[in-house]
Amino acid sequence: VxxxxxxETVEENTSTTERVFQDRQYQ
Structure with a gap:
């Protein structure tokens, strides 16, 4: 378990990191 x-935690962290990285790229 x-x-x-x-x-799951690692996948969530990866998704969050990618989201933040993309947000920074757009700025």
Missing amino acids: NAIQMK
Whole structure:
């Protein structure tokens, strides 16, 4: 269960990072 939660957390962090990176590129 912990491994699955870790994977989901990493994916969420990656999505957030990509979103922030794209926002900065547009600026």
